[in-house]
Amino acid sequence: AQRVTQPEKLLSVFKGAPVELKCNYSYSGSPELFWYVQYSRQRLQLLLRHISRESIKGFTADLNKGETSFHLKKPFAQEEDSAMYYCALSETSGSRLTFGEGTQLTVNP
Amino acid sequence: DVKVTQSSRYLVKRTGEKVFLECVQDMDHENMFWYRQDPGLGLRLIYFSYDVKMKEKGDIPEGYSVSREKKERFSLILESASTNQTSMYLCASSFLPSEQYFGPGTRLTVT
Numbered sequence: 001a002q003r004v005t006q007p008e009k010l011l012s013v014f015k016g017a018p019v020e021l022k023c024n025y026s027y028s029g030s031p032e033l034f035w036y037v038q039y040s041r042q043r044l045q046l047l048l049r050h051i052s053r054e055s056i057k058g059f060t061a062d063l064n065k066g067e068t069s070f071h072l073k074k075p076f077a078q079e080e081d082s083a084m085y086y087c088a089l090s091e092t093s094g095s096r097l098t099f100g101e102g103t104q105l106t107v108n109p
Numbered sequence: 110d111v112k113v114t115q116s117s118r119y120l121v122k123r124t125g126e127k128v129f130l131e132c133v134q135d136m137d138h139e140n141m142f143w144y145r146q147d148p149g150l151g152l153r154l155i156y157f158s159y160d161v162k163m164k165e166k167g168d169i170p171e172g173y174s175v176s177r178e179k180k181e182r183f184s185l186i187l188e189s190a191s192t193n194q195t196s197m198y199l200c201a202s203s204f205l206p207s208e209q210y211f212g213p214g215t216r217l218t219v220t
Contacts, residue, residue, distance in 0.1 A: 009149060032207055043113075044152075044199065044211040086151060090207040095159070096142070096167070097207060101151040 002027040004089050004100035012106045013077050021072040021103045023061075023087030032090040033063055033070040034097070039083045047072075047085070057081070077107045112136070113212040115200050121218045128187040130215050132200030141183035142209060143167075143175065146197040158183055190219045 003026045013019045025031060035047040048056045050063040050070060061072045070087060087100040116131035132141065142157040144167075154167030156175040164175050172194060176184045183202075187194055195218050201209040 006151075034207060043213055044201075046208055049207070088207075095165075096154060096157055097209065098154075099144075099152040101149060 002031070002089055002091060002098050004087050004098050006085075006087055006100035006103050008103050009101065010104050010106070012108060014108050015079055016076050019074050019077040019081070019105065019107070021085050021087075021105065023070045023072065023100060025068050025070065025087075025089050027068075027089060027091065029091060033061070034088045034090070035059070035061055035070075035072050036086045036088055036099070037083050038086070044086070077105075079107045079109060081105060082107045113200060113202055113210050115198075115212040115215050117215050118213060119216050119218075121220065122187075122190050123220055124191060126187075126190050126219075128190050128217065128219075130185040130187075130198055130200075130217070132183045132185070132202075132212055133181055134183075134202035134210070135181065136202065136204070136210070137180065138202040138204050138210075139180070140203045140205075140209075141177065142201040142203075143173075143183065143185045144199045144201065145169070146199055146214070152199065155185065190217075192219050195219045 005024045033050045037047040038044040059074045086102045088097045113134045122128050140159050143155045144152040153169050155173050158164045158177045174186045198215045200212040203209040
């Protein structure tokens with residue numbers, strides 16, 4: 001069965017510092033990986049997906065199949081990046097998403 | 110803009126009550142999902158539906174049932190609410206299962 005693990009429940013950085021949110025997965029097929037974000041008092045929303053290989057709000061994520069990881073990175077964190085971040089995996093058949101436990105990111109001034 | 114609405118933001122129910130959580134989407138999406146969100150556990154899928162009157166169990170369906178009589182509406186039912194069902198419940202809809210649009214959530218407290 002597929003599984004997504006986010007080893008850090010809480011992550012705190014200072015404004016301007018680099019930030020990396022870790023995501024590891026286990027799945028025997030070819031997965032699609034995603035990052036979802038929930039800002040305070042807002043809905044959960046899609047941040048980015050690995051197949052688009054785009055940068056959203058300065059964030060990037062690279063799928064590393066050898067290490068089965070999909071870490072989210074940003075070179076210079078901003079206070080408005082403070083939020084809960086969830087990594088998610090979609091199976092090859094694409095019927096559903098499996099989410100990780102989430103990482104609460106706090107960017108301090 | 111995709112709009113997913115949930116019938117209540119906050120709900121307080123007593124143990125043993127039957128509870129209905131309603132979700133409506135306005136984008137003609139085939140797929141709809143119910144999750145519960147708990148700190149440290151992330152989002153866990155309860156049930157999902159890929160068509161009217163169709164339903165599939167997720168990872169934690171015990172104690173829950175669902176109903177999808179119309180394409181735009183997906184209801185979550187707690188047949189006999191228990192305190193361990195106190196949680197935030199999120200509904201989502203999508204055209205592609207991977208790009209889901211979420212509702213604002215219903216915080217259910219069972220006393």
